[in-house]
Amino acid sequence: MYSGQSIAITGAGGGIGRAIAEKFIKQGAKVAISDIDTDLVKKTADEIGAVGFSCDVTDEQAIIDFIKGAEAANGPIDVFVANAGVGFPDQPGGHAAGGSNESWETSWQIHVMSSVYASRALLPGWIRRGQGRFVIVASAAGLLAQIFSGSYTATKHAAVAFAEYLAMMHKDDGLKVHCVCPQYVKTNMTKGMEVVKDGPDIHLEASDVADSLFAAMEADKFLVLPHPVIAEYQQAKLADIDRYIASMAYRKKITDSGHIPGVKET
Numbered sequence: 420m421y422s423g424q425s426i427a428i429t430g431a432g433g434g435i436g437r438a439i440a441e442k443f444i445k446q447g448a449k450v451a452i453s454d455i456d457t458d459l460v461k462k463t464a465d466e467i468g469a470v471g472f473s474c475d476v477t478d479e480q481a482i483i484d485f486i487k488g489a490e491a492a493n494g495p496i497d498v499f500v501a502n503a504g505v506g507f508p509d510q511p512g513g514h515a516a517g518g519s520n521e522s523w524e525t526s527w528q529i530h531v532m533s534s535v536y537a538s539r540a541l542l543p544g545w546i547r548r549g550q551g552r553f554v555i556v557a558s559a560a561g562l563l564a565q566i567f568s569g570s571y572t573a574t575k576h577a578a579v580a581f582a583e584y585l586a587m588m589h590k591d592d593g594l595k596v597h598c599v600c601p602q603y604v605k606t607n608m609t610k611g612m613e614v615v616k617d618g619p620d621i622h623l624e625a626s627d628v629a630d631s632l633f634a635a636m637e638a639d640k641f642l643v644l645p646h647p648v649i650a651e652y653q654q655a656k657l658a659d660i661d662r663y664i665a666s667m668a669y670r671k672k673i674t675d676s677g678h679i680p681g682v683k684e685t
């Protein structure tokens with residue numbers, strides 16, 4: 420299905436971005452990957468057979484350059500995956516607004532504006548061609564919350580909202596949009612993070628997320644939930660928001676007091 424297609428993925432030096440790149444390559448696609456970590460992205464590109472670019476997604480010109488480079492190497496982009504992401508804790512204040520202004524601004528730039536910049540560069544061509552596919556790797560935190568990170572929670576919600584907006588605004592132009600909302604996945608981002616173990620599939624491999632994305636693309640589904648339980652949590656939140664807030668407050672409390680029946684990844 421993707422054989423010969425031109426794919427571009429941000430933040431793909433490792434983790435979920437790399438896993439998505441590898442899956443596209445296996446299907447015969449021509450893949451360009453980028454990352455702010457120049458050494459890592461070069462090494463990864465060599466290892467998996469992609470073309471590697473250095474790109475800080477907070478810089479609109481850098482995204483334009485990445486897209487131009489990817490198109491020069493592989494032809495007009497068929498699929499763009501906005502995958503780069505970061506997480507900052509609420510510290511040092513220790514309360515919900517304790518994160519620095521810089522961490523909020525960086526999260527906004529990476530999780531939201533990078534998709535605005537990329538779609539601004541890609542949409543005119545896609546509308547002309549009557550096709551294109553934009554994937555936003557958001558998070559379950561964009562539907563629910565990431566306890567102890569207000570900046571992650573708020574900007575991932577905004578990422579989900581922008582994905583929905585892109586999809587509805589350009590459905591009639593032939594644009595396909597997918598929004599990937601995993602819970603915990605074993606990558607650099609979750610190294611050392613305590614994980615509440617309340618289901619067999621709670622801490623997935625990056626390749627599981629790639630598999631879920633490909634299944635959703637095939638089925639033409641917008642929302643990609645590699646952890647199916649998130650759909651239940653989402654329903655429960657919609658059904659009773661007060662109960663949802665109370666349950667998340669409890670989750671915060673047990674995390675705070677260190678009484679999580681969980682695992683600590685190293």
Ligand SMILES: NC(=O)c1ccc[n+]([C@@H]2O[C@H](COP(=O)([O-])OP(=O)(O)OC[C@H]3O[C@@H](n4cnc5c(N)ncnc54)[C@H](O)[C@@H]3O)[C@@H](O)[C@H]2O)c1
Nearest residue numbers: 430432434435455475476502503504558603604606607608
């Ligand atoms: N790991 C999880 O549990 C999890 C869960 C839900 C969503 N996600 C999301 O998945 C995406 C991929 O994360 P991952 O888990 O593979 O972690 P990761 O840390 O392996 O990958 C994120 C990549 O983004 C890159 N990056 C950071 N800032 C950048 C910038 N300004 N410009 C370009 N690249 C930048 C990093 O160098 C890194 O390679 C992120 O958007 C993350 O928020 C991860």
